[in-house]
Amino acid sequence: MLLISCPHCGPRAEIEFAYGHEAHIARPTDQEKLTDAEWADYLFMRKNPKGVHYERWVHARGCRRWFNVARHTVTHEILAVYRMGDPPPALDR
Amino acid sequence: MTRRNLRLADRGRLDRSQPIRFIFNGRTYYGYKGDTLASALIANGVALVGRSFKYHRPRGIMTAGSEEPNGLVQLGQGARTEPNIRATQIELYDGLVAASQNCWPSVGFDLGATNNLLSRFFPAGFYYKTFMWPASFWMKYEYFIRRAAGLGKAPGEPDPDRYDKTYAHCDVLVAGGGPAGIAAALAAARAGARVVLADEQAEFGGQLLHSRSEEIAGRPAVDWVAAAVAELSTMPEVTLLRRTTAFAYQDHNFVELVERVTDHLGPGADGPRQRYWRLRARQVVLAAGAIERPLVFADNDRPGIMLASAGRAYANRYGVAVGDKVLVFTGNDSAYRAALDLAEAGTAIAAIVDLRPDAGGPLVAEARGKGIEVLAAHAVTATRGSARLEGVTVMPLNAAGDGVTGGGRQIACDALLMSGGWNPAIHLFSHNRGKLRFDERVQSFVPGEPVRGCHTAGAMNGAFETADCLAQGFAAGRKAASEAGASGEAGSVPTVTRAEPAESPDRVLWIVPSDKPLGEGGKHFVDHQNDVTAADVALAHREGYRSVEHLKRYTTMGMGTDQGKTSNVNALAIMAALRDRQIPEVGHTTFRPPFAPVTIGAFSGHDKGDLFDPIRKTPMHGWHEKTGAPFEDVGQWKRAWYYPKPGEDMHAAVAREVKAVRAGVGIVDASTLGKIDIKGSDAARLLNMVYTNAWSKLEIGRCRYGLMCGEDGMVFDDGVTTRLGEQHFLMSTTTGNAARVLGWLEEWLQCEWPDWQVHCTSVTEQFATVGLNGPMARKLLAELTDDIPLDDAAFPFMSIREGHVAGIAARVMRISFTGELTFEINVAASYGLALWEALMAAGEKYGITPYGTEAMHVLRAEKGFIIVGQETDGTQTPQDLDMAWIVSKQKPDHLGKRSFLRTDTARPDRKHLVGLLTENPSEVIPEGGQVVAELKNQPPMTMLGHVTSSYYSPNVGRSIAMAVVKNGRNRMGDTVYVPLVDRVIRAKVTEPRFFDLEGARLNG
Amino acid sequence: MVESYRRRSPLASFGLPARAAAQSPEAVADADLQLGERPHRCQINLRGNPQDGRFLEAVRNAAGLALPTEPNRVAAAGELKALWLGPDEWLILGPGGRETELVGTLARGLQGQHAGATDVSEARTWILVAGGRARALLARGIPLDLHPREFRPGHCAQTGLAGANIILQQTDDRPSYEIGVTNSFADHLWHWLERGAIDYRVAISV
């Protein structure tokens, strides 16, 4: 069970959290102008890297706030935790 | 079987004041407190303990610890019986009952042993080769495999015991309570850290418990252990966990342990049987020790053949000689300690057979000095005996160690202690992706790069000398404490003041040769539990299963309950030799939790039975219960299903309830529906985005139905939302989706629209909600309120009024899920029961009828109202549900809008919601029935969709059904078929509405 | 108004007052765990921006409370407490009966701001878990570290216990904890606590 640092509450057990999905996927504006393929890309297509993954979690059983996590998908090491709206930190791992 | 007594008079850490009686295979024996079942059996001369898995060969105890591959027994009786328990870990208690496994009719005479005679038909990969073809035979094979497979028997009754489960936290967890672990715990605790020290044995001390001559800090090693443990036990921030196995080392220093709290006291003891610890440690010190490596020689599995360290532990710790005449077979010095200790205790040592041509050093000299025959550069090439070892053949080795040179010499012995070296217990370290490296000196894997917050110490690092264990443990404990933020004075490293003689180098022969080629003559067992031999490894190699992962699965090596603790390194070393590679090139298989088997009961703790999952109850739950209503599970909620009167079955009760609602007045507990309070200047904007219809113009005090879609355009919730103020709404959700919808709103608000000024608060549980439905609802309610006008003009459909009902402050809404005149009354939760009882009392003269979820489902189906999750499964758009009317064309944006334009969602022939009317009006189609347009004699048929809801409707006077059917809206009037196992139901496709099509009944 | 005796707490069916009355004084004195229900409190969910001085000021004026801005802390003033629930969310806790007046005062004071007060008094009951075994009992289900170095009086947290979402606050060093749990889960949670306390000497506290 991972230990995840909520940006507000500090380190808490993984069972207090819920995983959302890949972070930094902006909702497209001008959706009518998008092709079906482009819209499907927004809806369905997600990265699945072996390495650092930027993803969003919510402290579901705690403060109910969403935040971003940079997690290494092999080691589960959490390399950064940052607030919603902040840009992803540059990580060279 | 003659009774023997192999007790040593003046040895062991036993309480001999009281003998303990126990039963093994139906026979009564005696042991002492401090014994394990294994040591007590050995003391009683019971060498034959069980039969092996595949060949049913006689087997005895091989080790003195959790690595035991052979000595698995069926422990206890009745509901408490437990299979595959290691006799080496069972502490003896009075009345203990155990039996051999994997043998029938008895361990002495076992029919399955013919497998041994047929063993050339049971090679590695046997199951894969034999049972693969033809596929239709698999069912038959499975029957026989299941009968033959497995070791013990699972109990047939529920587990009567209690288990605890707990979270725990510490600065430093020390796993392993030998010299390294104790030193680590001392250093960390003295520095001020919160420490947990866990060891799987009943006593701390590890190898020191059977050390005889060593002294630490000026006193015998066991006395030093006692003093250290005493010091630790006085420290308030130290938790000492005996009989506790750290069985999994998970991410971020989360360690799972199981403590056997009362197992050693026997069944029915006070307190929980076991406790499952879920421990988060800031730092972890692994001091797991090492496991002795068996020698792989011909017929190295007879009862009486044991690890040398086990022989020493039995003698020194348990006061038992493993035999009357013991032969020691080794490639290293450590086994000499066992020989010397046994000799000192008066046991005859038949000989020490040493693989090393140059066996020398102080321990060898001491053995020779004591008159023990040491046969250097010799090997055991054969063993004899069935229920117990009777003797061995010994031959001189050639110089290369890959063959023997001379004639055999027979040596009689009834026990053989073997040592092929030591494998550091790197299992836990490896669970957490710690990198291993191969150590040439110990010829085994040792910890390499640890993960963050992990430290290792002692024998698991390949440091086998006590002084090194103490030094490494102390340093690791101090470092761990300091990294956890505790940096007090730790004192100095405990010093060894009298050491055991130093050891000279080992000779490692991965396969001990005999005078016959491998695979002929005796069996060289590598994995004793799964009966995998060196010849099997060679066969796997010949057949191309050469990677260690393939080797494991092909031969089942290391796949037993012992996870190959004694076999893995030998197997991969043998494979490396066959491939002419170095061991590190061949690598090792992945170590996975659990380190040792864990009882399922421990994982559940007291979260079982009615506490397994929360049961949510409404404020009126007790009333429903008292009335005798069965409950339906809706998510975690219990909802009253129907209210049977005496003599009524479900069908009769539901028929009565649905008729009563349409004829008089029905009352339903609707408290479980989700309610979300939405406030803020962007509240309407939020609703416009999450619902498909428009909300800006909804008047204050009015309600509106809405459908919620995901961005994929698929319906995921529905409900009525009410405008309480210009910037204030009350949203309702389906019962099962309340938390999900709130989460959905929050996710969009926090992640996508953080500037919007909206706050959402769950108020589901603030209110108790009662629905009054039916033509008499108004009359009844009028009796109980004097501040809410109820006529249509003052209180129209889809609006809300505030006032009092039965004297209780209430919000009343006119919304309807039945199509009848309905008042939904919301009061403070604590007054829910009072409201319900007041309505029941006042409603008596109107024949008020409580109805449950089943009647509710029938009533809404009559009207064609969908239930999200029943008519929908995440693949329906509003258009599919014949609800295009609720999708706003004017709104520039809402969630899911773009998806309605996708080629696939815009297709005209998607599955549409339709009604089905059976040709036989009394026949009810089973829900889930597949709908086809063209019948065939047997499947497959082209399936168009399925029946989502189906009931007998007394109000319509026939059966009704809803279904999602491909291109259904263009099939109106068509006949379709629902083929079942025993019949075919013919039905006509209709609109999904069956009753009161004009909606005339809404106003009563 | 309806008679208040017809009001029922979520744990009413357990008959806790009667059980408490039936306990001998010795059993109470000897207990190593106290369990009890603390229902019918004033509870107001408060939302607003703590970076906005006007918001803090309005709350101070309306409730006499300085809201805690440090996460998972409790501020108290008189008979009211404010528990931090989130960076823009608090729970105002007080004696039952004050909720209507207080929600009104807060709503008026916060008018014109992006802030809101919602009465949730009826949504949740509180369960007392106190005494020498309290920490051990809670540790069975709560993944938080309740060691006094980490969690003390004046601290609060939201987490899960026995499958329910809870608000936990420590009120003294006995230690005493109060668990806020929504009504529908209260029955289950009480069962879970009593079953978990089977090895302890439990007294019912009212």
Ligand SMILES: [Zn+2]
């Ligand atoms: Zn948080």
